[in-house]
Amino acid sequence: MKKKVAFVCVHNSCRSQIAEALGNHFLSDKYHFYSCGTQIKSQINQDAVRLIKQKYGIDMEKTQYSKLMKDIPEVDIVISMGCEVECPYIGRDFDDNWQLEDPTGKDDIFFEKVIEQIEEKLNSLNDEKVDYE
Numbered sequence: 001m002k003k004k005v006a007f008v009c010v011h012n013s014c015r016s017q018i019a020e021a022l023g024n025h026f027l028s029d030k031y032h033f034y035s036c037g038t039q040i041k042s043q044i045n046q047d048a049v050r051l052i053k054q055k056y057g058i059d060m061e062k063t064q065y066s067k068l069m070k071d072i073p074e075v076d077i078v079i080s081m082g083c084e085v086e087c088p089y090i091g092r093d094f095d096d097n098w099q100l101e102d103p104t105g106k107d108d109i110f111f112e113k114v115i116e117q118i119e120e121k122l123n124s125l126n127d128e129k130v131d132y133e
Contacts, residue, residue, distance in 0.1 A: 004032045004075040005125070008094070012037030012066045014045040015081035015100050019118050021058050026122055034075060040066035045104055051111055 007019040016035035023033035044060050052058050080097040098121050103111040 002030060002032050003077060004073060005077045005079065006036065006069070006072055006075040007033070007035045007068065007079050007081060008037065009035075009081040009102075010037050011039055011041045012068075013041035013043070014048050014102060014104050015114065015118065017044045017060055017064055017066075018048050018052060018115055019053055019079075019081065019122070020064060021060050022056070022115075022119055023122055023125075024057055024063075025056055026119075027126055030071075031125065034067070034072040035064070036069045036072050038069065039044075040068060042066070047103070047108070047111055050107065051115060055112075055115065084118045 005023065007016040007023070009016040012035055016037065020035035023031060027033070029114055043092075044064060044066065049060050052060055064100065077095045080094045081104070082098055082100040100117055103114040113126045
């Protein structure tokens with residue numbers, strides 16, 4: 001049975017959405033991926049949408065939307081995208097904190113570095129040595 005993984009950040013509009021999209025793109029045979037936040041934005045970060053579409057051909061606006069923790073199924077693994085000021089409270093401890101800087105408002109080069117970091121972190125989920133139990 002596939003484990004369910006949630007990526008959490010405050011607004012569920014950028015890093016967590018990228019992680020959900022790339023997780024589903026690369027590892028959907030092993031995991032179910034979700035993203036969520038403790039607050040939501042009306043749309044996914046448009047720079048993230050553009051860059052993920054250019055690099056991977058994934059249209060996040062067609063497959064994803066901003067969600068709260070209560071809007072996703074119960075998950076096995078909860079990963080914080082990075083708590084720069086304060087971690088969102090989700091009712092349980094995070095299994096991991098990827099400590100990614102928020103690229104919102106930054107240039108494409110910075111955005112692409114964060115996207116690459118997310119892809120590398122997802123590869124670590126694929127490594128059988130990683131165990132969040």
